[in-house]
Amino acid sequence: MNINLKEMRKKSMFTQRKVADLANISISYYAMLETKKRTPSVKLAQKLGEILQFPWEELFNTTNDIKNKRISKNLSIDDICILTKIDKNRYIAVENGLETPTKDELNLLKTILNF
Structure with a gap:
């Protein structure tokens, strides 16, 4: 992933819990996304892009x-x-x-x- 979710979240002044709640996922799963231990589905990537205001496709640009x-x-x-x-x-x-x-x-x- 070229997008750094942690940086994008902090730029948006959100906590992990807030992003997880908005994305309707667990905080532990969101933390794994931030540390690149998991890759989101396209649907979740789209939601995260919407929440954190970045092009969701960048999550898959490796x-x-x-x-x-x-x-x-x-x-x-x-x-x-x-x-x-x-x-x-x-x-x-x-x-x-x-x-x-x-x-x-x-x-x-x-x-x-x-x-």
Whole structure:
């Protein structure tokens, strides 16, 4: 996620409880969203975008995160493809935002790149 929910919430001067209540979710689930331990559904992302006034699609824009993490860990595209078994052309398309990673691919990348 490129959007930092905690920063957006603080900018709006809301507590976690207030955002959770407005979004009709538990405070513990909202806290997991803020720490990126969970990814919201599209419907919830839309609601959070409305509450905190940001483009909800940004919650799913992970391509910059993937590329930046890969580079910061000094991993090449080939390294990532070997570790994840993702086809090189597909990985390049995902990293450049031309294709969306599957849930399994995203989980692998999150594990390897620690995000």
